[in-house]
Amino acid sequence: MTADSVGFDRAATYYDATRGFPPGVDRGAAALVSRVGGLTPESRVLEIGAGTGRIALPVSRHIGEYYGIDVSASMLARLRGKQDGHKVYTAQADATYLPFPNSSFDAVIAVHVFHLIARWQHALREVARVLRPGGKLLHCWGGRMVTFDVLMTAWRSVIPDEENQTVGANYETQPDFLEDEGWQPLSAAEKYPFTYQKTPQEHVDQLAGRVWSRTWRLSDETLQAGIAAVQAALQAHYGDPTIPVTVETDFTAQAFQPPLG
Numbered sequence: 001m002t003a004d005s006v007g008f009d010r011a012a013t014y015y016d017a018t019r020g021f022p023p024g025v026d027r028g029a030a031a032l033v034s035r036v037g038g039l040t041p042e043s044r045v046l047e048i049g050a051g052t053g054r055i056a057l058p059v060s061r062h063i064g065e066y067y068g069i070d071v072s073a074s075m076l077a078r079l080r081g082k083q084d085g086h087k088v089y090t091a092q093a094d095a096t097y098l099p100f101p102n103s104s105f106d107a108v109i110a111v112h113v114f115h116l117i118a119r120w121q122h123a124l125r126e127v128a129r130v131l132r133p134g135g136k137l138l139h140c141w142g143g144r145m146v147t148f149d150v151l152m153t154a155w156r157s158v159i160p161d162e163e164n165q166t167v168g169a170n171y172e173t174q175p176d177f178l179e180d181e182g183w184q185p186l187s188a189a190e191k192y193p194f195t196y197q198k199t200p201q202e203h204v205d206q207l208a209g210r211v212w213s214r215t216w217r218l219s220d221e222t223l224q225a226g227i228a229a230v231q232a233a234l235q236a237h238y239g240d241p242t243i244p245v246t247v248e249t250d251f252t253a254q255a256f257q258p259p260l261g
Ligand SMILES: C[S@@+](CC[C@H](N)C(=O)[O-])C[C@H]1O[C@@H](n2cnc3c(N)ncnc32)[C@H](O)[C@@H]1O
Pocket: 005, 006, 007, 008, 009, 019, 048, 049, 050, 051, 052, 053, 054, 055, 069, 070, 071, 072, 075, 093, 094, 095, 096, 110, 111, 112, 113, 116, 117
């Protein structure tokens, strides 16, 4: 972890098991990214915060060269371990200081990363610098797990706001953070909907196990208070919390061009 970013070394062993797409969805998400970005077999693309390659590996099938950087060596090691003819080149690097010359890429992909970077505006300036004229930022994100809102409402009722903050861009309080920085949308946000099965109990166990980065800096006391509130909601709303429910969600992509001038 660099001083002002949340690196994912601690998540490398469980990231794919807890964030991976259901079978087949990776191909749909990759097709969406490629279409929204106008990517072709000639495209040269960089992903900042490439992690274990959840996006990089399937998207790399559609394009010429894919470069993935991440501050976490452990996450990138997982990516490399899954490479099977994928043309993905990885480097441990920080999005706020990209090790590439100006005008290097046709597109930069960022998926769930700006909220982890305290100097996210600086990272955006780096993205603009390495994009070729006419190049695009493809900003992508996953949908909220609305299915478990009753649990998350209970969680938020006891976790103080200041402890629930992200270190970087806060997509919830500032959903237009890119436009606020002068980036111009080239398309509407396009969604690829999908579903999967998960038990409410598993969701609570993941909160208690600090699977999500937002739980990493909570004190044990705060975490326990959150889990107690969620357990109460679990008992009140689910007869048998070990029965899987269908989670409806989506993967969204939107293309932006850098600020003019
Ligand atoms: C939530 S994961 C997303 C990984 C991948 N994009 C995906 O969608 O599966 C965020 C990744 O960003 C990385 N990260 C955090 N701060 C970073 C920074 N300043 N520069 C590069 N990577 C960073 C983390 O180490 C982690 O691997």
